[in-house]
Amino acid sequence: MFVHALSLRDFRSWSSAEIALEPGTTVFVGRNGNGKTNLIEALGYLATMASHRVATEAPMIRNGATSATVGAQIINDGRELRIDVQLNRGAANRASINRSPVRRTREILGVLRTVLFAPEDLSLVRGDPGERRRFLDELLTTRRPRMAALRSDYEKVLRQRAALLKTAYRSRGDLSTLDVWDGHLANHGAALIAARLSLVHDLAPHVTESHARIAPGARPATLHYRTCVAAALPEGFADPTRVPLDNDVEVLTQVLLEEMSRVRSSELERGVCLVGPHRDDLDLILGTESAKGYASHGESWSFALALRIAAFSLLRTDGSDPVLLLDDVFAELDMRRRAALAGLVSDAEQVLVTAAVPEDVPEQLKGRRIGVSSEFDDGGRISRISEYPAEDQTHE
Incomplete structure (x- = not known):
């Protein structure tokens, strides 16, 4: 291309x-x-x-x-x-x-x-979780353009549900409508988390290989997708070496619904959605430590470059x-x-x-x-x- x-x-x-x-x-x-x-x-x-x-x-x-x-x-x-x-x-x-x-x-x-390298890439390692979620979601959409619709639908549900949480708490009114939006958020959120987990599974080996070539002799680089509902998931569910299964979305949907029910009172008090892929992060690991906060400037750059090169390598395996x-x-x-x-x-x-x-x-x-x-x-x-x-x- x-x-x-x-x-x-x-x-x-x-x-x-x-x-x-x-x-x-x-x-x-x-x-x-x-x-x-x-x-x-x-x-x-x-x-x-x-x-x-x-x-x-x-x-x-x-x-x-x-x-x-x-x-x-x-x-x-x-x-x-x-x-x-x-x-x-x-x-x-x-x-x-x-x-x-x-x-x-x-x-x-x-x-x-495209795969774009820029000075801003250092924020992939040192920045907020939103930077790493964006990296994953843009790569997801590049590989599978239909994911753009899922991301858009999830953002709409998230905004609507957050608005409803605020009005419901102030009015102390009927919460049955909130149950409906819980279902929408769980369905879209589960599909997005499952897609990210599948992407991390495919991307992780490329990151490890790219990092080894950029920084020979350095501690190995690995990835781990950290979801806000990790504690409620089956053991090893988010391990990047686990092969994604057809029923992952079903499992995630049920877990998201249970977690939303568990934290509903806190959500109503704060007027924010506390459960969903918008709360997740991608852990970047050097050896056994998190790269964020522990990696040197040079190590951070090596990891950022490895992420972009890995994205290029993965897209290359898909075709042109x-x-x-x-x-x-x-x-x-x-x-x-x-x-x-x-x-x-x-x-x-x-x-x-x-x-x-x-x-x-x-x-x-x-x-x-x-x-x-x-x-x-x-x-x-x-x-x-x-x-x-x-x-x-x-x-x-």
């Missing part, structure tokens, strides 16, 4: 752009702040319907514009598809495949598959290579880790790299280079493609 062309209009600092791409490695070179990362963000957004930098879509629309458009021409096993998304301020976003509108933007998921997006990640790594990362990904069908300093990019990945520069107008910074080396226009 590779991106043949990227189109942007009013996306971040890009007022407009048409960029032709090709298989192999392409390095976008330019000073920090010139708009290189915005290109990577645009492709990541097309693949996941989310940004790796911000939680909402409004910042991705250029200042003064009412909408932004991101489009890409994808070639996969000789088949060519065009996908476009229009992000709108104050209105629903729109998407199309081969210029034909689709009912929901998530219908384009799966057309472009995903597009690798490396956003200024080499500037964060020492020479050994740079070389290890480059050696592990250099044979990918397409690698797109951003770098402020070309010398940061290892020799294995020094392919085609495209300069990125910027200038200012009344609307702010405007990025543009320039001759390599990029013109020195930092305006900072």
Whole structure:
């Protein structure tokens, strides 16, 4: 799989752009702040319907514009598809495949598959559980696009049930409606937990192998999915070496219902949902210790890289290579880790790299280079493609 062309209009600092791409490695070179990362963000957004930098879509629309458009021409096993998304301020976003509108933007998921490395990846190890849940859920959706609907349904149920908990406690009214929403949350939540457990089962061996190659001689890296209902589950249920079973969803549904019943009084008092996959975490383990809080800076980076490389390896086993997006990640790594990362990904069908300093990019990945520069107008910074080396226009 590779991106043949990227189109942007009013996306971040890009007022407009048409960029032709090709298989192999392409390095976008330019000073920090010139708009290189915005290109990577645009492709990541097309693949996941989310940004790796911000939680909402409004910042991705250029200042003064009412909408932004991101489009890409994808070639996969000789088949060519065009996908476009229009992000709108104050209105629903729109998407199309081969210029034909689709009912929901998530219908384009799966057309472009990417794995994105970025400086923000350190939060996978050191950040809150939400960062690791997002990692799992985005990888889930990349492998199985229909999971996007399950995630959306679960979030809707979660919001509705939380609102009901607050009103029920204040009014001291009939709780029969809450029982109905308990069932919805248990059904959707069990399916999501089961899917995450299955993913961790498939991903864990790749993480261990990737980490051993990035950090030879270091303590082994392993994963463990920690669910908030672990104490009520059969022993070993969440062990990543256990092969998932067909009745896992049924078991999880019953356990979630029992746990919601057990903590209902606490939920009513606090007005929050205390049970469900939104409370779970992915434990990252080095040797016998949790990486979070115990790993050094270098160890944390090695684990973060191992997670991304493992995702790439897993997606590769599913079929064609995903597009690798490396956003200024080499500037964060020492020479050994740079070389290890480059050696592990250099044979990918397409690698797109951003770098402020070309010398940061290892020799294995020094392919085609495209300069990125910027200038200012009344609307702010405007990025543009320039001759390599990029013109020195930092305006900072």
